[in-house]
Amino acid sequence: MPPIDRPAVADAPAARRGRVRTPLPESFTHRLHTLQKLTDKVTQDAYLAATGLPLGEGRCLSAVGAFAPLSVKDLAQRANVDKAQASRAAQALVDKGLVEKTASATDARGVVLRFTPEGQRLWRRLMAVIEARNQQIVACLSDAERAQFDRILTRLVAHARDVAQQGG
Incomplete structure (x- = not known):
């Protein structure tokens, strides 16, 4: 019987014993996720204190400011949230009078999101928080x-x- 081709493993005996080369706490993805969770907590508190918005709504408001006009699908992509989260956040921002929804000229079922004057003012405050948070993180x-x-x-x-x- 011919030998089975296996991917090369740098430390094959250790791999066979179930040990890995990089312990989880030292792995890139684990550390990146840890950084995200730690920064999200402080950012959530900063967003609430400065704007009254929870993190998800703040992220969506900042995306509307940076990329408007945009659809809910585009909002999800630009704010790095799933479409359901973007839809809920967009509706919350509409309900708070910060964003307006208008029918899309290119998609009969779609909507386009834009700031209201109040949304524009709050976005400016939010961007100051984002800048301060970025400086604090690095x-x-x-x-x-x-x-x-x-x-x-x-x-x-x-x-x-x-x-x-x-x-x-």
């Missing part, structure tokens, strides 16, 4: 490290988008 890095991290993060996001578009 405060431990030197200017050179921030620039390098920015370049690396841009590459990682582009690569992750490419992988996602290729189906994994």
